[in-house]
Amino acid sequence: VASVCETYSISTEEFASLRAKTVAAKATAYCPYSQFRVGAALLAVDESAAGATTWVSGANVENASYPVGTCAERVALGTAVVSGIKKFRALGVATDVSPPSSPCGMCRQFIREFCGTSMPVFMFDRDNNFAVLTVIQLLPMSFGPDSLPSPEELLANRPT
Amino acid sequence: VASVCETYSISTEEFASLRAKTVAAKATAYCPYSQFRVGAALLAVDESAAGATTWVSGANVENASYPVGTCAERVALGTAVVSGIKKFRALGVATDVSPPSSPCGMCRQFIREFCGTSMPVFMFDRDNNFAVLTVIQLLPMSFGPDSLPSPEELLANRPT
Amino acid sequence: VASVCETYSISTEEFASLRAKTVAAKATAYCPYSQFRVGAALLAVDESAAGATTWVSGANVENASYPVGTCAERVALGTAVVSGIKKFRALGVATDVSPPSSPCGMCRQFIREFCGTSMPVFMFDRDNNFAVLTVIQLLPMSFGPDSLPSPEELLANRPT
Amino acid sequence: VASVCETYSISTEEFASLRAKTVAAKATAYCPYSQFRVGAALLAVDESAAGATTWVSGANVENASYPVGTCAERVALGTAVVSGIKKFRALGVATDVSPPSSPCGMCRQFIREFCGTSMPVFMFDRDNNFAVLTVIQLLPMSFGPDSLPSPEELLANRPT
Ligand SMILES: [Zn+2]
Ligand SMILES: [Zn+2]
Ligand SMILES: [Zn+2]
Ligand SMILES: [Zn+2]
Structure with a gap:
């Protein structure tokens, strides 16, 4: 653990x-359909409070129409972003299975929008053991904000 | 306003x-792609605090891959649900256009999972004027948790 | 049935x-997670073939990450739109439960983008009995393409 | 190209x-909001026709509520799956930008459900140049169908 922490500067x-916090967040999941509890926690920097460390948690919130539900990672990041937190140092994700589950692709894309490519994502299994990958390792050659020209630019340069 | 409040018991x-709170939440939107700011606020009951009134806000959080973004209403409800708040008395939604915009269908479905069918949804326009509809008026003959038998039940009774 | 058909001009x-076609489409569902089969069929007009009647089917296609899956109605409409079909006269949706299920809110929103507000949506139950509602009855006071000014317009007129 | 084809057995x-087919599919996109056209094509095997080669195309289908839209890759795969095609040899994705765009994370997750981890995804840029990555390269340590125990199993073994 010590060397992992050093590698990722925490x-x-x-x-x-x-x-x-990640493991505790599992208890807040609303998952009557999958029974697959996922907890998430963000180690973040509160730039409005002189760079103080701050934490934001989330869990999966499912829906009777499965595609309408939201994953734990997106609940945590959504909560953080609207509360003005924009700088993240690490994300934790915990489930009740082993080996640890990774964020789904949709969440990797959501994470990519707000977190640096080298930010670590710690994935905890049912026994609190973990694996860790950076954002860029989870979503290589990612499609991100820089990939998307403005609608005007796209329209003006459309191939014929 | 007084008679509307009486109708909806607020x-x-x-x-x-x-x-x-709904109008203020617009300022927290992350919407570089649409520039369409949406604020949301929930008037809720904190059952862990002797039924005290509590508030939860949200705003839209967009993504370079448009389908990956989350609307204001779902950010607010997701934040509330994972913080243990499960009883809601009213939802407000505010945008920068006139007449007021209503929640999209995806959010109506998300709201349906957690809010009573008679809960009012107040929709504020750019001048803070509003329209109001209940959940069931927004999503008539809805597909909800009760519409969904368990996988086992469905499998056992599949028509041949 | 005859009078319903007359009402909706089919x-x-x-x-x-x-x-x-709607009921048959249930057999093409990929729903290992919910076991909730949904079939959809569109009665459409092929404008590239002198207005000939054409049909497009769909079914739900689920995913291990529940929010990533797609509902039957959106599969059918997506298939139709990219094949150049843009004019729709009726949508059918069928499930294995009774009373009939309605489209989820997310699908109502997707339907709203492409189908007229008075287009009928026929909902078939496990015994092929049905209920019918129009698009506007399913999504009253809808948020649609007309609700969304351009990003430039929104930015220029942002309230201060 | 010849050596790439050999590597991926096409x-x-x-x-x-x-x-x-991938480049042509761009013309079928419905993208009034982003103006970002994406075309997709699948090289597939029709197991109902003695393993004959078959093709399925798709494009992005956007929505006034951005999260409700569907990407090109998911339209193509949804169309294929409900038509009974389940075996895929390659996916192509084309956009109007350079360097080539990759599938978003949500689509990588959708692809993961149906395509082998070693299947190639060819990404074409505005000049029809390309990059190629396999499914597992696009979504390393993926969360897939095997990661998800049944609801009953999860409930029975929930950590205390
Ligand atoms: Zn996810
Ligand atoms: Zn919405
Ligand atoms: Zn749906
Ligand atoms: Zn995508």
Whole structure:
């Protein structure tokens, strides 16, 4: 753990908090359809409070129409973004299975919009063991904000 | 306003707060693609605090891959649900256009999962004027949790 | 049935075909997670073939990450739109439950983009009985293409 | 091109057809909001026709409520799956930008459900140049059907 923390520039205390908050967030899931609880927690920087460390949690919120539900990672990031938090140092994701589950592709794309490509994503399994990958490792050659010219530019340069 | 408040069992002070919080939430939107800011606020009951009134806000959080973004209403409800709030008295939605915009169908479905069919949804336009409809008026003959038998039940009774 | 057909300007033969195609489409569903089969069929006009009647079917296509799946109605309409079909006279949706299920809110929104507000949506239950509602009855006071000014217009007129 | 084709077990004629069909599919996009046209084509195997080669195309179908739209890759795969095609040899994706865009994370997840991890995804830019990555390269350590125990199993083994 110590060397992992050093690699990703977080303290061992921060890692312990991230794990605890991520695992605890599973209890807040609304998942009557899949029974697959997912907890998420963000280690973030509150730029409005002199760069103080701050935490935001989330969990999956399902829907009777399955495509309408939202995953844990997107609930956590959505909550953070609208509260003005835009700088993230690590994301934790926890499930009740082993080996650990990774974020789905939709969430990887959502993460990509707000988190640096080298930010670590810690994935905890049912026994709190973990794997870790960076954003760019999870979504290589990603389609991101830079990939998208403005509608005007696209229309003006459309191939014929 | 007074008679509307009476119809939907909220006080005029609560209505004023709902309008202020809904309109203020627009400023927290992340919408570089559409530039269409949407704010949302929930008037809710905190059952863990002796039924005290509580508020949760949200705004739209877009993505370079448009289908991956989340609307304001779903950000607010997702934040509320994972924080343990499950009882809602009113939802406000505000945009920068006139007449007021209504929640999209996807959000109506998300709202349907958590809010009573008679809960009012107040829709504020760019001048803070509003229209109001209940959940069931927004999503008549809805597909909800009760429409969905368990996978086992469905499999056992599949028509041949 | 005859009077319903008259109301919605389709022949009884067209209704019979719509019902048969909608119910048959259930067999093409990929729904290992919900086991909730949904079939959809569109009665459409092929404007590239002198207005000939044409049909397009769909079914739900689920995903291990539930929010990533697609409903039957959106599969059918997506297939139709990219094949150049843009004019629709009726949509059928069939499930294995009774009373009949209606399209989820997300699909109502997708339908709204391409189908007239008075187009009928026929909902068939497990015994092939049906209910019918128009697009505007399913999504009253809808948020549609007309609700959305261009990003430039929104930016220029943002309230201060 | 010849060596790429050999690597991925497709003929140069198949590659040429894939490129042509993928690029042509851009013209069928419905993208009034982003103006970002995306075309997709699948080289597939029709198991109901003695393993004959078959093709399925798609394009992005957007919505006034951005999250409700569907990407090109999901339209193509949805069309294929409900028509009974389940075996895929290659996917092509084409846009009007350079360098080539990759599938968004949501589509990578949708692809993962139906295509082998070693299936190639060819990404064509505005000049028909391309990059290629396999499914597993696009979505490493993916969350797939095997990651998801049944609801009953999850409920029975929930950590306490
Ligand atoms: Zn996800
Ligand atoms: Zn919405
Ligand atoms: Zn639906
Ligand atoms: Zn996509």
